[in-house]
Amino acid sequence: RKEVEQDPGPFNVPEGATVAFNCTYSNSASQSFFWYRQDCRKEPKLLMSVYSSGNEDGRFTAQLNRASQYISLLIRDSKLSDSATYLCVGTLSNTGKLIFGQGTTLQVKP
């Protein structure tokens, strides 16, 4: 079993739609979690950190449920520019070793 698992998609949604991505992790020792965004043939870039209390950044909302070992990302009012692969990421400690999920591909269509 992979340490971080995501549905690879692709998710095809119209502009303006709300879309949610889910992610589960297997190692309860995982301490910190993030969502990264990766555009085609580019490097991953940090989208947002994920906190147990839930956090929001504009149209993006991230949630962490440690009891269920589950992470989510909600994107409201999807834009064409949101089309990318979204990577769920955990860390075992504060050493900088990131454990990536496979990534979920989002395609927003006009």
Place this chain on the structure above:
Amino acid sequence: ETGVTQSPTHLIKTRGQQVTLRCSSQSGHNTVSWYQQALGQGPQFIFQYYREEENGRGNFPPRFSGLQFPNYSSELNVNALELDDSALYLCASSFLGSSGANVLTFGAGSRLTVL
């Protein structure tokens, strides 16, 4: 503030050859991590270097080796290349201090094709 730079951006090798990939860390960062990203997969942790020593390693064979230099730049060396080594190799730097590491900054990657 300069970001993370990697070279070369693309290269083609044949099975059995050796390759060296280079990475310059972001200014102010002291730690470099290397990741391998195969097509359609998430990046996989290879190893991390801190203070010129390996500081953690993923599930990669010994033919994957690295170096970190006093200026915090780094190299990834892969010997006896195999077809499955074809991937995007990502370097990421961060600052590791007494309170832990800050967020990683990734370079644009080196895309290796093994024929």
